[in-house]
Amino acid sequence: MDYDLAIENAPETIPGGTGILLIHPSTGETDRIDTDFLKTDTDRILVISTRTTAREVQQKLEYYDVDETKADILDTLSVERGYSRRSSEHVHYVSAPDDLEGITETTREFLSEHDGKRRISLDSVTELAYYADEERALETVGKLLELLEEYDAVGLFHLSEEVHDEADVEAFKELFAGIVYLDPDGNVETEF
Numbered sequence: 658m659d660y661d662l663a664i665e666n667a668p669e670t671i672p673g674g675t676g677i678l679l680i681h682p683s684t685g686e687t688d689r690i691d692t693d694f695l696k697t698d699t700d701r702i703l704v705i706s707t708r709t710t711a712r713e714v715q716q717k718l719e720y721y722d723v724d725e726t727k728a729d730i731l732d733t734l735s736v737e738r739g740y741s742r743r744s745s746e747h748v749h750y751v752s753a754p755d756d757l758e759g760i761t762e763t764t765r766e767f768l769s770e771h772d773g774k775r776r777i778s779l780d781s782v783t784e785l786a787y788y789a790d791e792e793r794a795l796e797t798v799g800k801l802l803e804l805l806e807e808y809d810a811v812g813l814f815h816l817s818e819e820v821h822d823e824a825d826v827e828a829f830k831e832l833f834a835g836i837v838y839l840d841p842d843g844n845v846e847t848e849f
Contacts, residue, residue: 658672658673659671659672659673660673660675660697660698660699660774660811661697661698662694662697663696663697664677664690664693664847665845666845666846666847667835667837667849668835668849671811671834673810673811674805674806674809674810675811675834675835676801676802676805676811676812676813676814676833676834676835677694677812677814677833677834677836678814678816678829678830678832678835678836678837679691679815679816679837680816680818680826680830680836680838680839681817681818682818682819682839682840682841683817683819685817685839685840686839686843687815688720688721689721690837690839690845691778691780691813691815692717692721692723693721695718695723695776695813696721696722698774699727699773699774699775699776700771700772700773700774701727701728701729701767701771701776702723702727702728702729702775702776702777702778703728703729703730703731703764703767703768703775703776703777703778704718704729704730704731704777704780705731705760705763705764705778705779706730706734707733707734707754707779707780707781707784707785707788708780708781708815709734709780710732710734710735710740711730711732711742714730715730728747729747729748729749729767730748731750731760731763731764731767732748732749732750732751733750733751733753733760734753734754735750736750736751736752736753737753749763751763753788754784754785754787754788754789755788755789755793757785757797760797760801761800761801761804764777764801765804768804768805768810769808775808775811776810776811776812776813777801777805777810777811777812778812778813778814779798779801779812779813779814779815781814781815781816781817782798782814783816783817783820783821785797786821786825787820791821791825791828795825795828795829795832798814798829798832799832801814802832802833816829834849835847835848
């Protein structure tokens with residue numbers, strides 16, 4: 658199954674099973690690319706947030722006119738930080754951003770429970786590596802990419818380039834079929 662891709666300078670479509678790495682500066686405005694990716698040609702979306710709470714993700718989706726009725730959110734921060742959590746059918750929690758098994762399992766459940774075109778956004782791989790370490794983050798990203806392939810879904814994974822050393826950035830890049838580079842001025846280049 659092919660998915661339409663609303664990212665400038667990228668192919669018009671990508672096959673199911675494709676993971677895209679969004680490499681951006683730490684000050685980069687990634688919301689526009691992320692939400693365009695999520696709201697195009699899709700039946701269900703899962704936003705895995707290691708950077709913001711579920712409430713902030715909901716505000717972002719609303720602001721960018723993403724259909725929230727299609728969205729599930731995996732909040733990895735609220736439990737650890739002691740924030741109040743409003744459980745709902747579409748908001749899931751794990752204990753902390755380094756609960757990599759919980760993140761992988763919630764993603765598997767989401768993909769197996771929903772049919773049609775499914776998209777995943779992981780914002781961000783950088784935070785995952787900060788909490789867990791580079792090696793475990795790399796391993797988890799690999800598992801999530803395998804799930805995309807298994808379930809014919811697609812995913813966008815955020816990586817803040819200057820936080821990682823060059824070897825780690827290269828190791829992440831090698832896992833992905835597509836790479837999107839966002840520069841500080843908002844210009845986009847891609848490699849597919």
